[in-house]
Amino acid sequence: MAARSQALKATYDAIVIGAGIQGSFAAYHLAQRHRDTLLLEQFILPHSRGSSHGQSRITRSTYSQAHYARMMPDSFGLWRRLGDEAGTNLYRQTGLVVLGPAGDPALEGCRRSLGAGDILDTTALAQRFPGLQLQPGEVALWDSTGGVLFADRALRAVQDIFRQHGGTLQDGEKVLRIEPGDVLTVTTTAGVYRAPRLIIAAGAWTSALVAPLGLRLPLQPLRIDVCYWREKEPGTPSKDRASPCFIALGLSEAPHSIYGLPALEYPGLVKVCYHHGSPVDPEERDRIPADAPRPYVGLLSSFISRYLPRLEPQPAVVETCLYTNTPDEDYILDRHPKFSNIIIGAGFSGHGFKLAPVVGKLLCELSLGEEPSHSMAAFTITRFPGVLQPEL
Numbered sequence: 001m002a003a004r005s006q007a008l009k010a011t012y013d014a015i016v017i018g019a020g021i022q023g024s025f026a027a028y029h030l031a032q033r034h035r036d037t038l039l040l041e042q043f044i045l046p047h048s049r050g051s052s053h054g055q056s057r058i059t060r061s062t063y064s065q066a067h068y069a070r071m072m073p074d075s076f077g078l079w080r081r082l083g084d085e086a087g088t089n090l091y092r093q094t095g096l097v098v099l100g101p102a103g104d105p106a107l108e109g110c111r112r113s114l115g116a117g118d119i120l121d122t123t124a125l126a127q128r129f130p131g132l133q134l135q136p137g138e139v140a141l142w143d144s145t146g147g148v149l150f151a152d153r154a155l156r157a158v159q160d161i162f163r164q165h166g167g168t169l170q171d172g173e174k175v176l177r178i179e180p181g182d183v184l185t186v187t188t189t190a191g192v193y194r195a196p197r198l199i200i201a202a203g204a205w206t207s208a209l210v211a212p213l214g215l216r217l218p219l220q221p222l223r224i225d226v227c228y229w230r231e232k233e234p235g236t237p238s239k240d241r242a243s244p245c246f247i248a249l250g251l252s253e254a255p256h257s258i259y260g261l262p263a264l265e266y267p268g269l270v271k272v273c274y275h276h277g278s279p280v281d282p283e284e285r286d287r288i289p290a291d292a293p294r295p296y297v298g299l300l301s302s303f304i305s306r307y308l309p310r311l312e313p314q315p316a317v318v319e320t321c322l323y324t325n326t327p328d329e330d331y332i333l334d335r336h337p338k339f340s341n342i343i344i345g346a347g348f349s350g351h352g353f354k355l356a357p358v359v360g361k362l363l364c365e366l367s368l369g370e371e372p373s374h375s376m377a378a379f380t381i382t383r384f385p386g387v388l389q390p391e392l
Contacts, residue, residue, distance in 0.1 A: 008168065008191065012038045014367060015186050015195040017175055017209065019045065021151075021353055022345050023201035024158045025360025026367075028082075031165035033364065038193055039159075039167060040186070042174040042205070054226070054321065055153075055264040056271065058245045059354040060096045060146040064109030065330075067378045068351075071358045074373070076145070078357030079154075086157035089150070094262065095244040096146020097129050102139045104250030106257075111141055118142045129244050131310040146245050148261055151353060175202075175209060180339045197367040199343045204282035204324045206346040214338060216389045217381070219347050222277035222323040225294050227315040228269040229304060243270070248307070258303055269316055272308070274300055275350055282322060294318065323350040326384075333362050333379035337388050343367045344381065 016027040019041035027039040061076075063069040083090040097120070100107040111118070120128060120140040134140060159169055170190070178198065179185040186193045202209055204221035245261040248254070256276040263271040274296040280288075301313045326332060326347035336342040343366045345359060352359065358374065365372050381387055 008170070010192065010194060011183075012036050012168070012193060012195045014038070014197045014199065015040065015184070015193055016199045016201065017186070018200065018202035018205075019159065019169060019171065020201065020203055021155055021158070021356040022203075022348065022359050022363070023199065024155060024162065025356045026199045026201055026345065026363040027167055027169075027360075028158050028162045028165075029361050029364035030367070031162050031167040033368065034166075035368075037162075037167045038195070039162065039169045040173050040175060040188060040193075041169070041171040042202075043171065045159075045169075045171040054151050056261055057149045057151045057353040058096070058146065058247075058259060058261050059091065059149050060143050060245070060247075062096070062098060062110040062113045062141065062143040062146075064106040064113070064249070065378075066109070066113065067375060068355065069113035071355055071374050074361075075355050075358045078361070079149070082154070082157055082161065082357065085161050088153060088157060090154045090157065091147055091149055093145065093147040095128060096143040097125065097132065097244055097246040098141040098143065098249065099132075099134060099138055099246065100249035100251065101137055106249045107139070107141070110143075110249070114141060114143060129246065131308060132246060133307055133309065135306065148245065148264065149354060150264070178209065178213060178342075180213065180342065182341070184341065197341045197343070199345065199363050199367055201345040201363065203346070203348075204322050206324070206344065210336075210344060211389075213336060213342065214389050215336065215344075215381070216387055217332065217344075217346060218327050218384050218387070219332075220325045221280055221282045222325055222350075223280040223288065224273065224277040224321050224323055224350070225296055225300075226271070226273055226319040226321050227297060227300055228263050228266050228271055228317040228319075229308075229311040230269055230316040232310055232312055234268060248303070251303075253302065254299060258300065260308075266317060270308070270311060272300060272304065272311075277323060280322070288320070323348075325349040328383075330378045331359065332381055333359065333366070333376060334381040335366060337381060341367070 013035040014037045016023045016039045030037040173188040173190045177187040248258040260272040263269040329349040332346045345363045
């Protein structure tokens with residue numbers, strides 16, 4: 001829980017709503033620029049209600065979309081800087097295998113982002129990732145920069161450094177109302193705060209916050225099954241070298257990607273998940289009956305049997321997390337079309353954690369009226385028709 005000894009005031013240079021990884025990095029960058037910043041979180045920290053909890057996330061350089069691939073070098077550098085500031089390691093380099101049918105458009109996009117010389121033949125794949133079996137007609141790429149971000153540790157680090165730079169973090173404060181103006185007013189369950197700029201990065205709760213401001217964003221929260229699988233014959237993994245991460249693209253039986261990584265949460269298990277889920281109300285995610293159908297677990301079991309036959313075909317542990325998806329799975333990073341001092345970061349669609357340092361920087365730059373350090377063309381609100389509605 002955030003320290004309540006922090007001095008609360010009524011007025012700040014900036015307010016950020018949402019202390020997940022994106023909002024926390026936005027607040028961190030504002031504090032680095034000497035802006036007196038209030039970071040609000042509706043739940044008591046730490047919590048597992050959103051999309052930023054857990055011990056591990058994949059990071060990588062390769063991306064099928066060029067605009068994300070161009071952002072990744074900046075993101076790696078900012079992760080290193082945060083680790084140096086916090087005095088802790090936030091990343092374990094394992095390498096990443098990207099596999100799929102030869103000629104698949106997404107796979108070809110990844111290959112272009114990596115350059116020549118990164119295609120693995122069967123022998124090289126067996127050396128890099130013993131136990132991963134390609135199917136006929138498939139190819140594998142190697143991203144040597146791929147690895148695991150220590151997610152919980154990273155979230156704590158960015159919030160700690162934010163506070164060290166004078167930022168104020170208040171958890172357990174749900175936002176009740178936002179009143180636009182040259183100086184905005186934010187009313188919570190515990191106070192009333194004012195600032196000339198506001199960043200909203202509230203994950204699956206963003207739609208409810210911006211609807212009274214006349215925005216109907218096409219955000220769909222999804223409940224994701226996070227599955228952990230046991231080896232049939234437990235091995236003796238090297239202490240200094242974890243198994244690589246992987247992403248499978250373009251499979252006929254899986255319209256969305258399948259990904260896997262070493263399970264830091266459960267040592268000895270492997271985390272393999274489907275990059276899609278079931279629509280859910282974020283307030284109801286943890287109230288799903290235990291016997292509710294999990295259709296994507298069966299899809300994963302079939303994948304495990306074919307591609308990772310050394311694993312048991314049924315998961316040892318199944319947990320849940322939230323994605324908040326846009327229709328095109330690109331982020332929303334933009335000013336409110338009517339209120340230019342309200343900045344919105346949303347719709348990270350299950351692939352936002354690795355890029356959070358850059359996302360936070362872009363949100364900060366937008367809020368300060370600076371020229372964004374990366375192209376924002378893919379992230380505009382107005383790419384979706386009919387988003388601007390009458391204010392409530």
